[in-house]
Amino acid sequence: MQLPPLIPAPRVVRQHADSLSVPPRLGFLTEVDTKDPAWQLLRHQAEDWLGCVLTDGRSGGPDLRVLMDQDLADGAYRLDIGDGIEVSASDLDGVRHAWQTLRQLAGVTAFAARPNSVAPVALPALSIEDEPRFGHRGVLLDVARHFMPLSELLRFLELMAAHKLNVLQLHLSDDQGWRFEVKAYPRLTEVASWRADTPVAFDTPALEHALMAGRPHGGFYTQEELAMVVEHAGHLGITVVPEIDLPGHSVAAIAAYPFLGVEAPEVEVSTRWGVSDCILDPSERTLDFFRTVLDELMEVFPSPTIHLGGDEVPYTRWENSAPIRARAEELGLSSVGSLHGWFLGRLGDHLGSRGRRMGVWHEAIGEALPRTAVVNAWLGADTVDLSLTAGHPTVVSQHEFTYLDYRESDLAGEPSPFWPVLPLEKVHSFDPAPARVSGLEELHGGRVLGVQAQLWSEYLTDQRLRDYHAFPRLCAFAEVAWCLDKPAFEDFIERLTGDDEEAGHLQRLAAAGVEYRRLEGPEAWRARPDVAAFRASVDSRTD
Incomplete structure (x- = not known):
């Protein structure tokens, strides 16, 4: 046989x-x-x-x-x-x-x-x-940019388990939406969980002109629903790590409670992608607010790590605020930017007092960030080196190999209007811990916990499109995370496709109802003529 x-x-x-x-x-x-x-x-x-x-x-x-x-x-x-x-x-x-x-x-x-x-x-x-190569074999699922039904979350856990993946990082908040019910602060779900519109596509990577969906988008999970997700994940051997993104990517929270922002701005939940300079005021009142949020979060999520984001934080409003500049000086910090790590460190202390540790993205690394913080290094290999050199436990999340929202090819029929390209073979080729890593671990005390793929959802509007972007690239990523001696890509393709005598893995995915991307490219019906027409019209107006 x-x-x-x-x-x-x-x-x-x-x-x-x-x-x-x-x-x-x-x-x-x-x-x-x-x-x-x-x-x-x-x-x-x-x-x-x-x-x-x-x-x-x-x-x-x-x-x-x-x-x-x-x-x-x-x-x-x-x-x-x-x-x-x-x-x-x-x-x-x-x-x-x-x-x-x-x-x-x-x-x-x-x-x-x-x-x-x-x-x-x-x-x-x-x-x-x-046996597994890494203890942390993770996937980030972004439910903030596009809300995903509870049934889809449970289905995704099953698909993770089928590929021996064991950590789900759940991105629950961002500028464009807040998804976690906080009973102490009901406006986070009454106001922050809904936005007025959604960008479908932009004309250029500079995000100048947007094609809008023309309808509101939103939703949130009750604590009871998320407890169900955590319980089912636990039975599957998966740890769910919640992420509340701070102090940047917080426009939705500020829209609900303006005092959280610098000089209490009156803003709406963001209807644009990209990075906003509207960030949290690093005040004691803001810290107390998020200590309460984290207390409720920890009641639902028993994970050892609670992720606090910390990525893409422009300091412009802090630098322009005399009270915030004075606060940095009173604290003895070398710059206003050091408030970034200090702010996260205070919340990390709160987590530590309850037996937890914080996770952050690598931009939070600095003089005030505790070495116990788990760091996701998401840019190039230099950010992995930065994290290990600073002595942090590190999850390798390099975007050029692990961001599954990137298009798989430059073919015109690809359904995502996002520009970066990440082919299946490149995902499979990834080595998250080459020889230099062990040297950095020995020298500085940091260590690689594992590797993580990211499924950001700005342009992944529904389950069909998320299936298409995740599979079979997540199958390739599973080999990166699991295999001590990963077979060649050609061998992987043979196991995906099977032959006349034995069905391949793609047929298993089809039986499970997964609408994966075909190896030969997108089906004709996946093309986006609306996006092509929009970009053509912008080009004609700007010529």
Whole structure:
């Protein structure tokens, strides 16, 4: 029996003769603590994917056995299929990873919405030894620029788990919208969660002229809804890290509560993309406001890290404010810009008093930022070096390899009107931790926690378009994050497409209802004649 193409590729696969036909009733034995609520989900998954019923104890025929092996690394597993199925792991994450491999081995029907009800599942006889390269294998999902329904969030978690990704950074606030219910401050959802209009496209990368959608956009999640997301993610082995972006990217919050901004400006929730100079006033009143916000956030999200953003903060309004200049001087800071790290540091102290740590983007690095802050380095390799040299735990998030909102090609039919291009092969080629990184870690005490892909949503207006941009590039990213010895890109493509004898991974995605981008390019119906006509009209007016 031919080995089904697995993504991400396991470290070691040894294929044996024959196969195992899964019987209608499969014995189930485990050495792992089954009191964990996640076990109920694991049992249901095994039954659905393998087309059988699990019965506790030996069956007299093939069994599914789960064994504990403390010599295995966190998240690692061994999978042996012969007369039965045997999974070995040192923790529940390792079991989850083995389960997802079993799912792929079970065939395309294991990815369909309905349980596997076809003829008995035939599993190839084999032995697999596998473990993750990085502990943090993350994806950022931007629900601030375009609100995503709760059902889509839950679906995305399932797709992450299928690719052995384990951290979801949820971008909950930005200039264009606030998505987290704060019961102490109801205007954050009454006012800040809605904007009057949305840019569909701009004429040039300078964002001079905009084609507007002509309708309002918004929405928010209740705390109860997000608690449901966190619970389901936990059962899948995924940590949800919430992000409230401060002190920049805060126009929506300032629109709801003007005192938060420098000199209390009267503004509306932004209807433009890009960077705004309307940022928070780094006052004690502002700090107290966000301490309350973070208290409510921590009640919903138990993640060790709470992300505070800190990216793209223009200091113009701080520099032009005499009270803010005086505040920086009173605090003994070397510049007004140092208020950036100081402000985030005070909120980081608040998180620390509750047993949490803060995450930030690399622009927040400076004299006042605590070394305990987890840094997402999102520009070039130099920003990764900057973070490690400053001694920070670092998540490599380099945009030129990980920003999945970028177009996949320069073809005219690509549906996104955004300019940067990130081909599938470039995503797969990424090495987040080349040799120089270990030297920086040893010298300065920082360390690479892992790697993260970003799905920013300025131009990704609905689930179909988000599917198109995420897949199959997220499959390539999964190999970057997981594989200790990543196979060549040509091998990856073969596993995506399959052949006449064995379905590839793209067919699994199709069975799961994912509207991925075809390798040959966009379908004709995805073209955006409205954007082309808009840009042509602007060109004619400006000639």
